[in-house]
Amino acid sequence: MQQQNELCAKGTPGAGDRDFRCCAGHWVSGASPGSPAPSCDVPRCGNLDAVNSLDGSGPFMFPHSGGAVILCTGPQPGPSEPCPEPPIKVGAITSLHVMVSSTPGNCCPLGFERVGASHVANASLTWDGDFNSGAGGDYVALCTGRNGSSNPITALTAFVTPSHADPFMGCPAGWSKVTAALNTSCTCRGQSPNHTDDCWNCEDLNSGSANLGAMYLCAQRDAAVTPIMGLEAVAGNDTACPSSSTAVPAAEGMAPGPWDFDPKGEKLQLCVSVNQSQSREQMRAR
Helix, strand or coil, X not given: CHHHHHHXXXXXXXXXXXXXXXXXXXXXXXXCCCCCCCCCCCCCCCCCEECECCCCCCECCEEECCEEXXXXXXXXXXXXXXXCCCCCCCCCCCEEEEEEECCCXXXXXXXXXXXXXXXXXXXXXXXXXXXXXXXXXXXXXXXXXXXXXXXXXXXXXXXXXXXXXXXXXXCCCCCEECEECXXXXXXXXXXXXXXXXXXXXXXXXXXXXXXXXXXXXXXXXXXXXXXXXXXXXXXXXXXXXXXXXXXXXXXXXXXXXXXXXXXXXXXXXXXXXXXCCCCHHHHHCC
């Protein structure tokens, strides 16, 4: 640092009515006259490469109020690895997770399967498993898991908050919110005020999209009710779930009827079946 400070000493800090500090060989200004001198913590690029100064003193530090900013570069990422083969569907669905990502093609955790399209009459054949398809925002998928030693899910419902600015609502009494997948690349923006959600934005099926409000899925487990064996989706205007399944409804207090999970995009419904015979392959063969 002494050598870098000497580089600063050879120059001038700039206007005399501002506070300056020598950071990595560069004068960094404060935010306004009389403001405290900015921190000299030097940012790092980690595994990326920093844009360096012409004088060879190290990364070029762009002046910024309260500190400095460096630019980091790296190679363009190559094609993503294909997702592993989904597990064979045996038994009831015992767990569900939301997967939110800023990039497409993310895989569900090992042992989980991504909810896909049920190719029934009038359904969109272009739906890619993204709950924000056609509505912008993040890429959102739903992952299903089957573990014979866990209590199965017997019912699903959905709700939406009044706006994205007010995302803190819980599921109805007796229901639990479907949480984020463990391997999600979603960056948590904080907990809800009552700390019932570790990362509310990574559970939002509307994350960043044109669909209004924050949308959540709620699950219920009741030993006296037949468990859910299959979960598929149908997309497209005037498209209904197959007669052998039922659409996930809105939570109490919301508009009655089948819930539209992508109203500004693909017009998406989730279809629940309780018959083991209603596998994806058999639903597609209809």
